[in-house]
Amino acid sequence: MDARLLPTRDRAATPCRYGRRMPQLLDRLIGPYERHLLAGSGYVLGGFRCPPEAARWREPNWIGERPHVVLPSTAVRIGAGPAPDEVCTVNEVLVYDRDTTYRRGLVSAEGDRCTFVAVDDELADELGLETGAGVRHAPCAPEPYLRVHRARAALHRPDPDMLAADEAVLALLGHAARRPCPRGRADRGAAATVDAVKGLLAGAPTRVWTLAELGAAVHYSPYFLARTFHRHTGYPIARYRRLLCLRQSLPGVLRTGADLSRIAAEHGFSSHSHYTRAFRAAFGCTPSEARGTQVPIT
Known part of the structure; x- marks a missing residue:
């Protein structure tokens, strides 16, 4: 280049x-x-x-x-x-x-x-x-390689998840650098920091958060916050937020006759198709299929 x-x-x-x-x-x-x-x-x-x-x-x-x-x-x-x-x-x-x-x-x-x-x-x-x-x-390694290429492909969609793309690139950079997290800082207060971020996400799950905003709120850099949150919860922040929205939408989905497009919009999804794609990835079925079958919700 x-x-x-x-x-x-x-x-x-x-x-x-x-x-x-x-x-x-x-x-x-x-x-x-x-x-x-x-x-x-x-x-x-x-x-x-x-x-x-x-x-x-x-x-x-x-x-x-x-x-x-x-x-x-x-x-x-x-x-x-x-x-x-x-x-x-x-x-x-x-x-x-x-x-x-x-x-x-x-x-x-x-x-x-x-x-x-x-x-x-x-x-x-x-x-x-x-x-x-x-x-x-x-x-x-395969995981950061796949995440970055998925993120790059998703940028061409009408509804790209910018938080997920940002996390994917930062994960690749951390993998390439191979510098371990400073353990002293990670051990002192990391759990409280992650808990604070979870509270922010739960309080406004449909908000379009950025890593910079979340990091500023808890005085962490975007890279360090993404890495710490993933290590403590098992989830990237974008996926954690998306699952919050999806699981909170389930009561509406399971009501007979509910408007799925309205439910999608109320829970932060840009379109019915965007919502359906995310729902299938999370639960293994579409919202319409979930209404008609006994689906174990995880």
């Missing part, structure tokens, strides 16, 4: 100190190969396509002024400095230090296609993302 075209510290997208700004859908073409898709809590998520005939296969590439985490969609050979170039495939993640000059070598007939995350200084420092290696190749 040509990160020279990415504005340094784009504060409209990634506000200082994790401000309360909503994550933003971008769909912004940056030069001939790069598209920005989402501005989240301290990062920009994008897609990159470099065809085999592009000149950048034959010249040095510069990652830019931000660290990057990259999920390849095609095999590509990448190297920096004196270290030998390595083939990176879809089973790996690449972590680039800021201001790294690197080499790109052709492996796939499709060229270089990838999903990338350009990370702001504050979040990169919190994660301990940079190692001084220039570029680091590491295995990528």
